[in-house]
Each structure stands twice: as structure tokens, then as C-alpha cells.
Amino acid sequence: MIEKYSTYLKGQNLKMGYQHSGKTQIILENLNLQANASELIGLIGRNGSGKSTLLRCLMGMRPLMQGELILLDQPIHYCTPKQKARKIAYVEASVNLPGNLRVYEIVAYGRYPYSALLRKYDTDAKTKVHHAMEQMKVLHLADRQLHQISDGERQRCMIARALAQDTPIILLDEPAAHLDIANRYELMKMLRKLADEQEKCIIMSSHDLDIMLNYTDKLWLIHQKNIISQAPEDMVIQKNIELLVNASDLNFSMEDAKFQMMGNPRGWLSLKGEGLVFQWTKRALQRIGFDIECNKIGGLNVIVNECDESTEWEIEFPDKTVHKAFSIEQLIDILKSKHYERT
Amino acid sequence: MTPQNKHIITGSLLVLALLLLAVIDLLTGSVEMQFGDVIRFFTGSTDGAEIWYDSFRLFRIPRVITAILVGAGLSVSGLLMQSLFRNPLAGPYILGISSGASLGVAIAVLGAGAFGVGIMQSGMSELWLVISAAAGSFLIMLLVAVIAIRQQDIMTLLVLGVLIGSAVSAIVGLLQYMSQAGELKLYLLWTMGSLRSVSLQDLNYLIPVIGIGILLAWLISGNLNLLLLGEDAARSLGVRIQLTRFAIFVSVSLLAGGITAFCGPIGFIGIAVPHIVRTVFKSSDHRLLIPWSIIAGAGIMLGADILSNPGGGNIILPINSITALIGIPFVIWLIISKRKSFFQ
Numbered sequence: 001m002i003e004k005y006s007t008y009l010k011g012q013n014l015k016m017g018y019q020h021s022g023k024t025q026i027i028l029e030n031l032n033l034q035a036n037a038s039e040l041i042g043l044i045g046r047n048g049s050g051k052s053t054l055l056r057c058l059m060g061m062r063p064l065m066q067g068e069l070i071l072l073d074q075p076i077h078y079c080t081p082k083q084k085a086r087k088i089a090y091v092e093a094s095v096n097l098p099g100n101l102r103v104y105e106i107v108a109y110g111r112y113p114y115s116a117l118l119r120k121y122d123t124d125a126k127t128k129v130h131h132a133m134e135q136m137k138v139l140h141l142a143d144r145q146l147h148q149i150s151d152g153e154r155q156r157c158m159i160a161r162a163l164a165q166d167t168p169i170i171l172l173d174e175p176a177a178h179l180d181i182a183n184r185y186e187l188m189k190m191l192r193k194l195a196d197e198q199e200k201c202i203i204m205s206s207h208d209l210d211i212m213l214n215y216t217d218k219l220w221l222i223h224q225k226n227i228i229s230q231a232p233e234d235m236v237i238q239k240n241i242e243l244l245v246n247a248s249d250l251n252f253s254m255e256d257a258k259f260q261m262m263g264n265p266r267g268w269l270s271l272k273g274e275g276l277v278f279q280w281t282k283r284a285l286q287r288i289g290f291d292i293e294c295n296k297i298g299g300l301n302v303i304v305n306e307c308d309e310s311t312e313w314e315i316e317f318p319d320k321t322v323h324k325a326f327s328i329e330q331l332i333d334i335l336k337s338k339h340y341e342r343t
Numbered sequence: 344m345t346p347q348n349k350h351i352i353t354g355s356l357l358v359l360a361l362l363l364l365a366v367i368d369l370l371t372g373s374v375e376m377q378f379g380d381v382i383r384f385f386t387g388s389t390d391g392a393e394i395w396y397d398s399f400r401l402f403r404i405p406r407v408i409t410a411i412l413v414g415a416g417l418s419v420s421g422l423l424m425q426s427l428f429r430n431p432l433a434g435p436y437i438l439g440i441s442s443g444a445s446l447g448v449a450i451a452v453l454g455a456g457a458f459g460v461g462i463m464q465s466g467m468s469e470l471w472l473v474i475s476a477a478a479g480s481f482l483i484m485l486l487v488a489v490i491a492i493r494q495q496d497i498m499t500l501l502v503l504g505v506l507i508g509s510a511v512s513a514i515v516g517l518l519q520y521m522s523q524a525g526e527l528k529l530y531l532l533w534t535m536g537s538l539r540s541v542s543l544q545d546l547n548y549l550i551p552v553i554g555i556g557i558l559l560a561w562l563i564s565g566n567l568n569l570l571l572l573g574e575d576a577a578r579s580l581g582v583r584i585q586l587t588r589f590a591i592f593v594s595v596s597l598l599a600g601g602i603t604a605f606c607g608p609i610g611f612i613g614i615a616v617p618h619i620v621r622t623v624f625k626s627s628d629h630r631l632l633i634p635w636s637i638i639a640g641a642g643i644m645l646g647a648d649i650l651s652n653p654g655g656g657n658i659i660l661p662i663n664s665i666t667a668l669i670g671i672p673f674v675i676w677l678i679i680s681k682r683k684s685f686f687q
Contacts, residue, residue, distance in 0.1 A: 059578075059579055061575060061578055080581075081578070081583055082581035083581075084581060085579065086581075088579075090575070090576070090579035092573065092575045092576060095572075095573040095575075096429075096573075097571070097573070098429075100621060100622075100625055100626065100627055101627045102626070105626075105627070109568060109580065112565065112569055113580060113581040115565065145625065165580065
């Protein structure tokens with residue numbers, strides 16, 4: 001069934017929102033979207049922009065106000081709950097769960113859409129559950145209880161449940177939210193592999209831009225009740241990524257692929273040097289609000305002297321006084337103290 | 344030892360304990376009996392002329408069966424409510440069943456007296472108590488159900504149940520204030536619960552009601568497991584949430600409503616037993632929890648019944664006090680020693 005369709009999810013002219021005591025609040029409208037096999041799609045947007053609402057609507061948990069959403073071959077509103085659960089799996093942002101649930105039980109619940117009344121699991125269940133746990137590296141935790149494992153392991157269990165569900169489409173609502181750096185990258189590596197090797201279509205929301213830019217095939221950026229869908233690199237080049245912030249406070253650095261805070265402007269200085277230390281010095285100076293000019297002369301000069309064993313920074317002020325620093329911290333202290341003297 | 348073997352051993356011990364308690368309870372009463380008499384009764388080798396024969400057949404057997412039904416039914420309905428609300432403090436009465444029943448009985452017993460109708464004087468039959476309790480629970484459940492249909496958020500329902508309970512106690516308080524001493528005592532006795540008011544004929548109604556309630560709970564046991572993961576997760580796995588909730592409501596109404604109508608509001612069992620079972624079996628799987636709740640609940644109820652008639656004398660203590668007094672210290676110990684058993 002999976003092989004026949006390369007477009008797993010297609011939405012046309014979708015409208016989503018809430019109704020509160022007669023008033024209608026529209027979250028997203030005129031939405032057209034498409035998600036294909038083997039795609040890892042990152043859903044980004046500001047808080048309250050409608051990321052979770054979109055995921056819940058794609059899941060069919062909230063009714064659409066308008067438009068048609070097709071899962072593989074079938075409009076979503078024609079699917080019975082179990083049919084839907086065989087096409088699309090969903091892992092919500094963290095919820096409070098009973099601590100005495102066994103890891104194996106949780107993953108095995110993913111087989112519910114295939115089970116008959118009162119039959120515990122279907123015949124494939126054992127191998128599918130085993131395989132899902134193996135892929136998410138939680139097999140060794142099978143007999144543990146939920147309160148005995150870490151947040152990272154717990155998140156992997158939840159995704160293993162979605163894998164046991166054996167669906168072409170997986171939706172993940174902020175799967176990396178409570179994970180440390182190591183676990184975050186580990187998780188992304190696993191998701192990447194699932195998309196590449198098993199042709200799954202994974203749609204995940206996250207606020208971690210670094211991860212989104214590095215691992216996804218496509219970003220869906222929610223902006224003004226609609227979605228901009230682009231490859232992450234196009235998103236950067238065309239500066240759409242800057243829609244995530246108020247442009248006056250933050251500056252997106254194309255080289256570093258990061259937002260940088262704009263410090264209090266302190267004027268410009270000329271920086272000389274090369275190599276890694278030069279790059280990091282530049283970063284530090286920009287962080288405290290200097291514009292770096294490499295070719296201008298006559299103002300404040302900073303020279304990076306990288307020697308074999310140690311590095312020293314020479315600071316030449318316009319009044320020709322020279323200071324030396326032996327770490328970036330010292331360099332900043334000297335620049336700041338001089339700056340305050342002048343103002 | 345694998346967890347499964349452990350479960351089998353613990354389970355067999357529990358079943359043995361249940362049988363033992365049932366036999367002891369059968370032997371408890373003011374007319375003295377030997378173990379051999381019980382065997383003889385059930386093998387049919389009695390002539391019906393024994394001194395214990397009638398009291399055994401008409402009182403003890405219904406009482407023991409009632410204890411088993413009450414323990415099993417309340418435990419299962421408590422389990423259903425705790426899983427529905429994902430809250431360990433929920434119990435069979437959380438949706439206002441006992442409030443409704445007490446309102447019904449209060450109106451029948453106290454109200455009638457207060458307005459000078461005097462059902463009491465004309466000899467208030469046990470049947471009247473049952474009917475008024477059932478009618479009261481049914482009306483309150485109907486009220487809650489009507490609100491529940493309009494209400495998506497299940498937690499609002501929990502608050503509503505508590506509020507309706509408070510409103511009902513206020514009305515009952517007014518009725519108590521206006522009533523006579525005799526009627527007041529009859530009402531108070533009803534609130535203390537009793538396994539002895541169920542006759543052999545009453546069992547014709549109570550057994551099917553409890554049976555259907557438990558069967559329904561068993562049919563949705565798979566869905567109950569998924570409800571524990573949260574409503575969204577359950578829905579994403581293809582559970583029909585509204586249908587499941589409806590089945591839970593019907594099951595709890597039958598179990599708790601039926602028991603309360605016949606025996607009065609019997610407390611504690613419904614909240615404590617599911618908690619005990621979850622802790623002992625270290626599981627959240629309802630396919631385990633439902634049968635073990637039935638066995639443990641029935642066992643505890645039999646134990647309480649034995650203790651309520653100390654030494655088989657003429658003193659019969661209110662069953663509600665017994666269940667609470669023996670059970671609460673145990674549950675407190677369980678909670679303190681194994682804190683992480685339910686929600687983290």
C-alpha cells in the first residue's frame with residue numbers, strides 16, 4: 001500500500017480554528033500543503049502561531065472548518081478511527097503518564113489499530129513491537145516501568161509506540177523539547193534514518209532552529225495564518241527565516257545560521273588576524289556590539305597574534321595607548337572599561 | 344522469576360484467600376455451624392430439618408454472595424472512574440451516584456415524614472428504600488450525563504460531580520433538620536450501608552445488574568489501557584473516545600447504582616481496591632486489573648463482613664465503618680511506601 005503513493009498527505013484550501021461561544025477564531029486559512037514519502041518536515045513558528053492546532057487537524061482530532069485533507073488515497077473524513085490510526089501516528093508534547101506503565105506495554109499499545117475486540121494483540125504484534133523498540137534503542141528497557149527511565153528514553157519509547165503503529169505518516173509535537181543536547185541529536189539521527197530507509201513521512205514541530213536547519217528536508221513556517229513551505233536553505237537565503245523574530249531585536253547571521261542579539265552599538269573597530277581564534281574573537285566583539293571592519297584604519301585596532309602555545313590580543317586605542325590581553329574575557333574587559341571611560 | 348510467574352503465584356494466593364474468606368463468612372452468624380455442615384449443604388445431603396438450614400439458606404448465602412458482588416462491583420467501577428479521570432482519588436461515587444441515592448432515600452424517608460405523609464408509620468418496606476435510592480441515582484446521573492454531553496473537558500465533570508454532591512448534602516441536611524428522630528435513625532442506618540438487606544429474591548436483580556456492568560467493563564478493557572496515555576494519544580490510536588466514555592458511564596451506573604440501591608453507599612472499597620491492585624501487581628493493564636480488582640474487592644468485603652459480626656454474636660457493626668477502619672491504614676502505608684505507583 002505504501003509503495004503506491006509518493007504523496008502521503010495533501011491538503012487543499014484548509015481552514016482551521018476554534019469556536020468560542022459563537023465567536024470564530026481562525027488560526028490558519030487558505031492552506032495548501034503536501035507531504036511526501038521519505039520527507040522529514042520541520043514545522044516552525046512562533047508560540048501561539050498554530051503549530052499544535054495544525055498537527056491536531058492533520059491528525060483529524062480537530063475538525064477542519066473548510067477544505068479537503070487526503071491521507072494517502074482517502075479523504076480523512078471518510079476514514080474510521082482505526083483506519084486513520086493505520087495511516088497516521090501522533091506523539092504529543094509531553095503528558096503526565098502513570099509511572100507504573102511498563103515500557104513494553106506502552107509500545108505494544110501502538111498495535112491497537114490492528115487489534116480485534118478483546119484480542120490483546122494481532123499476530124504481527126510481537127515482531128513489530130520488537131522491531132520498533134530495536135529501532136528506537138529501547139529494547140533493553142522493555143521491562144522497566146516509566147518512572148524508572150529518563151526523559152530521553154521516555155521520548156524514544158513514545159516514538160517507538162508510533163513506529164509499532166506501522167503508519168506511513170508520523171506527526172511529532174515538539175519531540176525534542178525536554179531532551180539534552182546529546183539526546184536531541186541522537187533522536188534526529190534516528191528520525192532521519194526512518195525517513196531515508198523506511199520512506200516514512202515525518203512532520204515534527206520544534207523551536208530548535210539549529211536542528212531544524214540541519215536535519216529536515218523541508219520547513220513549514222507558519223506566518224500570518226498560512227504556511228511557507230521551503231527547503232531550509234531556501235528559507236535562509238530568501239530571509240523568510242527572519243519572520244520568526246522581530247527584526248529589530250535579532251539579526252540572522254547567514255554564515256552561522258543563527259540568530260544573534262544585537263548588542264548596544266559601540267561603533268566600529270578594526271580587527272586583524274586569521275584562523276579559528278580570529279573567528280571567535282570576531283564573534284565575541286560582535287556580541288558586545290562592535291561593528292567589525294577589516295580594512296578601515298584610524299580607529300580602535302585589535303590584532304590577534306596566534307603563537308605556538310598561546311594567543312595574545314593587542315589592543316591599540318586611537319590615543320595610541322596599547323594594551324595586551326591573554327583571553328577573550330580580558331579583551332572584552334579592557335574594551336568595556338575604556339568604553340565606559342569615554343562615555 | 345518472571346513477572347508473569349509472580350502474577351500467577353500472587354493471583355492463586357488471592358483466589359485461595361477469597362475462598363477461605365467466603366467459607367469463614369458462611370460460618371459466621373448467631374446460629375452455630377460446622378465446616379462439615381457447609382459441605383453437606385452444597386452436596387445436597389441435608390434434609391432441610393437442621394437447626395441452621397433456613398438461616399443459612401435465606402440469610403447467610405445471600406449475605407456472602409452480596410458481599411462478593413458489592414466488593415467486585417465497587418472495585419471495578421472505582422477502577423473505571425480512576426482511569427477515565429486519570430486521577431487516583433476518583434471513585435465509583437464521583438459522578439453523584441451516592442449523592443443521588445441518598446437524596447432519593449432522604450426524600451422518601453425524611454421528606455415524607457416532614458410533609459406528614461407518614462410512610463414510616465404505614466411500614467416502610469425495604470423495597471421502598473431500594474426504589475427511592477435507584478430513582479435518586481438515576482436522576483442525578485441523568486443530570487450529570489446531560490452536562491457531560493455538552494462538556495468536552497472531562498475534568499470539569501469531576502468538579503461538577505463534587506459540586507452536585509455538596510448541593511445534595513445541603514438538601515439532605517435541611518430534610519434531616521425537619522424530620523423526626525425515628526425517621527432520622529432509619530436514614531442514618533441506610534447511609535451506613537448493609538449487606539444484610541439483600542434477600543435471596545433480590546439477588547435475581549442484583550446478580551445480572553453487576554454481571555452486565557462487569558462484562559461491559561471487560562469489553563472496553565483495551566480502550567481503558569489507552570485512555571491512560573491521555574485522551575489525545577488514545578484518539579490518535581483509533582479509540583472512539585465518546586463511545587468508550589459512554590460505556591464507562593453505563594457500566595459504573597449499573598455497578599455503583601445497583602449496589603447503592605440495595606446496600607446503601609458503601610465507601611472506601613471503590614477508591615482503595617484499584618489502588619491496592621495496581622501497586623501489588625505493578626501494572627496498569629486493565630486486562631489484569633479488572634479480574635484482580637474483582638477478587639481483591641470481593642475478598643476485602645468478605646473480610647469486612649466477618650469483622651462486622653465479631654464472634655458471630657448478636658452485635659452487628661455498620662459495614663462502612665469496618666471497611667474504612669481496616670482499609671485506610673493499609674492504603675496509607677501503601678501510598679507512603681510506594682509513592683510512585685500511580686501518577687508521577
